[in-house]
Amino acid sequence: MSKISVFWYSVIAFVVGIVIIYAVPSSFGLTLPLTAKLMYILLLVIGIGLYITYNDEKLKEFVRIITEFLRGKPEKSTYNVIRIVILAIIPLLIGWSIYDFKAPKAQSPTGLRIQHPTIPGKFEHLVNPLREPEDEIVKKFIEEENMGDIGLEEARGLLAEKYMDEGRALYQINCRPCHGSTADGSGPMAEGFQLRPINFTDPGTIATVVESYAFWRVAEGGPKLPPTSTPWDSAMPIWKDDLTDDEKWKIIIAEYDTAGVEPRIPEELH
Ligand code: HEC
Numbered sequence: 001m002s003k004i005s006v007f008w009y010s011v012i013a014f015v016v017g018i019v020i021i022y023a024v025p026s027s028f029g030l031t032l033p034l035t036a037k038l039m040y041i042l043l044l045v046i047g048i049g050l051y052i053t054y055n056d057e058k059l060k061e062f063v064r065i066i067t068e069f070l071r072g073k074p075e076k077s078t079y080n081v082i083r084i085v086i087l088a089i090i091p092l093l094i095g096w097s098i099y100d101f102k103a104p105k106a107q108s109p110t111g112l113r114i115q116h117p118t119i120p121g122k123f124e125h126l127v128n129p130l131r132e133p134e135d136e137i138v139k140k141f142i143e144e145e146n147m148g149d150i151g152l153e154e155a156r157g158l159l160a161e162k163y164m165d166e167g168r169a170l171y172q173i174n175c176r177p178c179h180g181s182t183a184d185g186s187g188p189m190a191e192g193f194q195l196r197p198i199n200f201t202d203p204g205t206i207a208t209v210v211e212s213y214a215f216w217r218v219a220e221g222g223p224k225l226p227p228t229s230t231p232w233d234s235a236m237p238i239w240k241d242d243l244t245d246d247e248k249w250k251i252i253i254a255e256y257d258t259a260g261v262e263p264r265i266p267e268e269l270h
Contacts, residue, residue: 006058007065010048017044113195114228116209123216130163130249131211167254170247175255178235183259195233200259207261214252214263218243 004012021040025032052062073079133141138152141159172181178197180187185199198205206214222234239248256263 005065006052006061010052010062013048013051014044017041113230113233115198115205116213117226117229119213119216120224123212123219126212126215128211128215128249128252130160130246130253133159163250164253164257166247167250167252168258170243170251171254171258174239174243175251179255183255193235195235197235200255201261203261206256206259207264209264210266211249211252211256211263212266214255215248218248218252 018041021032021037021044051058053059069083072083133156135152138156138159141147141162142150142152142155145158147155147158171183176187177189178187178193179185179200180190180197183200185197185202187197190197200206217236219238219240221238222231222236223238225231225234243251252263
C-alpha cells in the first residue's frame with residue numbers, strides 16, 4: 001500500500017481547511033470577518049505543524065521533500081522544469097499581490113452631495129405674500145367673513161390663523177407621507193428612500209434657507225436640482241402644477257411652524 005507522504009498530506013489538509021474556511025460560511029449566506037478567517041488559518045497552520053512535528057520521522061520526511069525541491073534533482077529534467085516554474089511563480093505572485101494592494105484603483109465617487117445648491121435666479125427675490133397680507137386683502141377678508149367693524153390688525157391676525165390652518169391641512173395631505181406628521185422626516189414612506197426625506201426640525205435644513213428657497217424646492221422638487229446635488233437621488237416631487245402658489249406659500253408657513261423653526265431672514269443689499 002502506497003502511503004501519502006507527510007508533505008502531501010499536509011498540503012491536502014491545508015487546501016481542504018482553506019476551502020472550508022472560505023466556502024462553508026458563504027454557502028450559508030454568512031460573511032466571516034477577515035480577522036476571524038486569519039485566526040482560523042493560523043489554527044490550521046498550527047494543527048498541521050503539530051502533525052508534522054509529531055515525531056522525528058515525519059519531520060525528517062517533510063524537511064527532505066523541501067530540501068530536495070530547493071536543491072533540485074540533476075537526473076530528473078521534468079522535475080527541474082516544474083521546480084523552476086514554481087520558484088519563479090512565487091515571487092511573481094507576491095509582487096503582483098503587493099502591486100494590486102498598493103495601486104490606486106478607479107472608484108466610483110462616494111456619495112458627496114450638496115443639499116443646498118444655489119437658488120435659481122428667478123426664485124431668488126420672491127417674498128411670501130401671505131406673511132404680511134396687504135390691507136386690501138385683509139379688507140376683502142373682513143367683507144367675506146362678515147366681520148363688521150373689526151379692527152384691521154385683529155382681522156390680519158385671524159387671516160394669518162386661517163392661512164396657517166389651511167397650510168397645516170395641505171401639509172398633512174401632501175407632505176406627511178414622506179416628511180412626517182411632525183415634520184421630522186419620518187413619514188410612513190420615508191424608509192423606502194435611500195436619500196431620506198428632509199427632517200425639517202433639524203436646524204441644518206429649512207432653518208438655514210430663506211422662504212423663497214423652500215418655495216423653489218417645493219415648486220421644482222428633486223428633478224430640477226443641479227448635478228452637484230445628484231437630482232436622481234431625490235424623491236422630492238415637483239409640486240408646481242399640483243399646488244397653486246398660494247397653497248405652496250401656506251404649506252411653507254405651516255411647514256416651518258410644525259417643525260418649530262424660523263426661516264432665515266434675507267440679507268439686506270447695501
Ligand atoms: C415622495 C416623498 C416626498 C414627498 C411627498 C415630499 N417630499 Fe420633500 N423631500 C423629499 C426628499 C427625499 C427630500 C430630500 C432630497 C431633496 O432635497 O430633494 C426632500 C426635500 C425637501 C425640501 C428641501 C429641504 C432642504 O433643507 O433642503 C423641502 C423644502 C421639501 N422637501 C418640502 C416638501 C413639501 C412642502 C412637501 C409637500 C408639499 C414635500 N416636500 C413632499 C421627499 C418628499
